[in-house]
């Protein structure tokens with residue numbers, strides 16, 4: 001059994017609590033035991049699960065693993081504290097708000113001999129699994145991924161290339177390694193509107209564009225236009241929802257890692273993907289923060 005604590009009880013943290021209380025039968029998640037949760041608010045207990053103080057959680061020998069579901073801004077601090085206390089960690093994406101921090105945390109986990117698992121549920125959706133099947137084996141000519149969503153508080157969520165890391169993860173997982181060719185960002189602070197555009201090249205020098213656009217009332221949506229030698233894909237494939245929730249699938253993966261049931265190769269490939277995406281996010285930020293070039 002791995003005693004587990006959930007930290008941060010918002011949308012994701014509440015689903016984590018629910019899933020921890022109802023593990024999938026005969027899955028490795030059955031061997032995780034919810035000991036309590038940590039919140040900055042005083043919530044008492046939720047479904048008989050008790051709230052515990054952060055320091056108590058860190059010092060509690062019964063707790064071997066922490067699920068960090070706080071705002072992005074607090075990921076770094078929480079991941080570091082729990083790793084240093086000798087606990088395994090599951091953190092929601094993005095694992096950190098800078099590439100250098102992500103590397104440090106990864107080194108810390110290795111030093112401590114603990115699992116550091118980053119949730120990436122965007123790879124677990126049925127529509128994504130179908131998309132991946134449709135893209136595999138095709139030769140890209142050019143492509144665009146355009147995300148829209150409600151306004152985010154950048155103070156709590158970080159720069160859009162980081163808060164939107166799920167979109168970058170799709171592109172890397174679909175098309176392999178990318179290089180950033182340019183990136184810009186338009187912001188209307190009073191309107192809480194932001195639009196970031198990043199241009200990439202694939203290893204075969206094919207152009208890809210990622211647009212991350214957010215504003216009040218904007219619908220959460222992704223539009224794709226991927227053109228291949230064989231034709232264009234203009235819509236995300238439709239796929240029936242899986243019977244197993246996305247966070248539950250992710251929890252099973254974490255539990256598998258705790259039990260050493262994920263191969264070294266898979267772990268290394270995941271680590272590469274996560275750190276590579278954060279490196280690209282960092283580069284995008286640098287491009288966006290660079291003063292506009294003056295052409296004479």
Ligand SMILES: NC(=O)C1=CN([C@@H]2O[C@H](COP(=O)(O)OP(=O)(O)OC[C@H]3O[C@@H](n4cnc5c(N)ncnc54)[C@H](O)[C@@H]3O)[C@@H](O)[C@H]2O)C=CC1
Pocket residue numbers: 007008009010011012013038039040069070071072074092093094121
């Ligand atoms: N909502 C979703 O469907 C998904 C969310 N995520 C990730 O999950 C994380 C949380 O997102 P949401 O639940 O949607 O946001 P949210 O705003 O609903 O929840 C965040 C919660 O964390 C709490 N919190 C912030 N700092 C804290 C700290 N230092 N200690 C304890 N609690 C703290 C806040 O008070 C809030 O209750 C984010 O990293 C997000 O990227 C990832 C995939 C899907």
Ligand SMILES: C=CC1=C(C)/C(=C/c2[nH]c(/C=C3N=C(/C=C4\NC(=O)C(C)=C4C=C)C(C)=C\3CCC(=O)O)c(CCC(=O)O)c2C)NC1=O
Pocket residue numbers: 011121122125149163164166220246
């Ligand atoms: C309804 C309001 C609603 C909110 C506030 C919401 C928040 C929300 N959803 C996220 C991701 C995500 N959210 C979902 C899906 C959902 N998440 C849900 O809360 C629900 C109801 C679904 C629908 C099945 C998925 C699949 C991701 C992963 C990234 C992606 O594929 O977009 C994230 C992480 C950052 C990001 O990628 O934007 C946040 C903050 N999602 C919402 O849908």
